[in-house]
Amino acid sequence: MSLLKFLGLSNRKSAQIARERLQIVVSHQRMEGGDVEFLPKMRNELITVISKYIKIDKDQINVQLLRNGSCSVLELNITLPTPQEQVAKETT
Amino acid sequence: MTKLESKIIVVTSGKGGVGKTTSSAAIGAELALRGHKTVVVDFDIGLRNLDLIMGCERRVIYDFVNVIQGDANLSQTLIKDKRIENLYVLPASQTRDKDALTTEGVEQVLNDLRKEFAFIICDSPAGIERGALMALYFADEAVIVTNPEVSSVRDSDRIIGVLNSRSRKAEQNGELKKHLLITRYMLNRVQRGEMLSIEDVQDILAIPLLGVIPESPSVLNASNNGIPITLDANSDAKRAYQHAVSELLGEKTGALNNKGWTKIFGGLRIFNRSPA
Ligand SMILES: Nc1ncnc2c1ncn2[C@@H]1O[C@H](COP(=O)(O)OP(=O)(O)O)[C@@H](O)[C@H]1O
Ligand SMILES: [Mg+2]
Numbered sequence: 437m438s439l440l441k442f443l444g445l446s447n448r449k450s451a452q453i454a455r456e457r458l459q460i461v462v463s464h465q466r467m468e469g470g471d472v473e474f475l476p477k478m479r480n481e482l483i484t485v486i487s488k489y490i491k492i493d494k495d496q497i498n499v500q501l502l503r504n505g506s507c508s509v510l511e512l513n514i515t516l517p518t519p520q521e522q523v524a525k526e527t528t
Numbered sequence: 529m530t531k532l533e534s535k536i537i538v539v540t541s542g543k544g545g546v547g548k549t550t551s552s553a554a555i556g557a558e559l560a561l562r563g564h565k566t567v568v569v570d571f572d573i574g575l576r577n578l579d580l581i582m583g584c585e586r587r588v589i590y591d592f593v594n595v596i597q598g599d600a601n602l603s604q605t606l607i608k609d610k611r612i613e614n615l616y617v618l619p620a621s622q623t624r625d626k627d628a629l630t631t632e633g634v635e636q637v638l639n640d641l642r643k644e645f646a647f648i649i650c651d652s653p654a655g656i657e658r659g660a661l662m663a664l665y666f667a668d669e670a671v672i673v674t675n676p677e678v679s680s681v682r683d684s685d686r687i688i689g690v691l692n693s694r695s696r697k698a699e700q701n702g703e704l705k706k707h708l709l710i711t712r713y714m715l716n717r718v719q720r721g722e723m724l725s726i727e728d729v730q731d732i733l734a735i736p737l738l739g740v741i742p743e744s745p746s747v748l749n750a751s752n753n754g755i756p757i758t759l760d761a762n763s764d765a766k767r768a769y770q771h772a773v774s775e776l777l778g779e780k781t782g783a784l785n786n787k788g789w790t791k792i793f794g795g796l797r798i799f800n801r802s803p804a
Contacts, residue, residue: 451721454678455728462685462732 463500486514493517534642537649537776538667540691542683544654546675547711550747550757552651553581554769555671555776557756560615562773564646567606570620571663572653573629579619583754584609593621596633602640611759616645626659634662656690665696669705671738671776675712676724684708684733707738709772714743739772741765 467479479499486492498513539552549572556568570578573593579585584607590600595618602618609615618641621628641648652663664670670691674684688706697704710729717723730737746763750756758769 449721451718451724451728454724455732458678458681458724458732461682465682465686466689 466501467499482512490514491517534645535647535669536638536642536667537647537669537671538652538664539649539671539673540652540660540664540687541673541680542654542656542660542687543675543680546673546680547741547747548654548673549577549581549651550751551671551673551709551711551741551769552578552649553756554758554766555773556647556649557582557609557612557615558758558770558773559647559649559776560609560612561758562777563614565614565616565644566647566649567616567618567641567645568649568651569618569641570651571629571659572651573620573624573626573659574622575653576620576622578651579607579617580754581751582609582617582756584617584619585754588619591619591621592637593624593628595637596628596630602637626653626657626662629658629662631662631665635666638666656687660687661690661694664691665694667691667695667704668697669707670695671707671709672733672735673709673711674729674733676710676714676718676726676729678724681724681729681732688733688735706735707776708733708735709738709741711741712743713740738775739768741768741772 479497482499483494483497486497492514496515496517498511498515500511500513501509537555539548539555541548552568556566559566568578568582570576570592572578576591579588587607590605592605594600595602595605605618607617607619609617618637638648650663650667653659664687672684672688672691674680691704691706692698695704708730710726713726714723718725726737726740742764744763744765746760747757747765750760753760757763757766758773760766
């Protein structure tokens with residue numbers, strides 16, 4: 437038995453891993469699902485607008501719809517490239 | 529004309545095998561025990577099971593599809609429970625397919641049931657196809673049955689999306705009341721971090737909690753005997769369903785926070801405390 441298992445740490449992780457995986461899969465599902473049809477389209481338009489100003493990879497933009505009781509929260513996460521990455525990209 | 533204020537409640541989940549039929553039978557029987565005239569309707573066309581769980585499989589003559597197609601009327605088709613007053617079953621067809629459930633046909637049957645019953649419990653099939661959509665379309669409220677397990681939670685979230693967009697209430701910009709019923713919960717595994725907790729599931733699905741049903745050997749036992757768990761001998765699962773029904777009826781049981789449920793599973797017998 438590993439030390440982690442002995443301490444009950446690896447077990448504690450499985451419910452936590454489940455929770456984290458679910459949060460991601462559910463937020464994607466809510467965008468694709470019938471209840472908010474415009475979201476994928478909006479995501480693409482946001483990417484177009486943002487990349488007009490910032491050099492950025494498509495997958496660095498993360499749009500999530502989070503249900504929060506009776507209201508929904510639209511969360512927009514953009515990971516900006518570090519200056520080095522930007523230089524590297526421009527030279528390739 | 530509607531005689532009483534009746535409620536159509538769909539018991540749904542997306543995923544199969546999570547406890548919809550068990551819960552439909554348990555909730556229906558408990559409502560009847562408390563004096564509410566209740567019918568449990570099996571929407572699982574082609575795979576009927578409710579009759580077995582309710583112990584009336586040998587008394588099925590006509591079925592839901594026969595009524596829709598005019599081959600039989602409701603009073604010939606409804607099966608009255610032999611054990612208690614106020615409890616009826618509308619069995620599904622075993623031979624037809626789910627296309628036999630037309631929107632107009634289902635609406636007509638439900639309207640007729642509304643004249644007779646205070647509660648109409650719709651036991652949904654799994655999936656998000658015709659049978660499941662018909663079971664939820666006319667509902668006033670929904671009980672979403674979820675196991676603390678990734679695929680069940682994901683499918684429940686999916687079905688909540690469907691309830692929010694494709695039920696008649698949603699189409700009319702109304703609010704379909706949703707209740708979360710967590711079933712097959714194992715407190716010891718949750719405490720060891722091996723199973724999603726009540727809070728985890730609630731956090732993700734973000735709908736109000738109706739109840740938590742523990743994983744219990746008495747459920748299989750009751751189904752072997754064709755007895756809804758709430759009509760069977762006292763058990764943890766029976767008490768949990770009784771509590772859920774109190775909540776459904778809007779009685780404040782005071783158990784529906786996580787502390788309360790932990791107490792229940794901790795054996796403090798808060799179930800036996802009468803509601804304040
Ligand atoms: N709380 C529980 N504890 C133990 N077994 C359960 C519990 N709830 C349901 N089951 C079992 O799970 C299986 C599926 O239940 P069922 O109600 O038929 O699910 P569904 O209608 O969602 O397909 C059955 O064998 C049933 O006995
Ligand atoms: Mg079933």
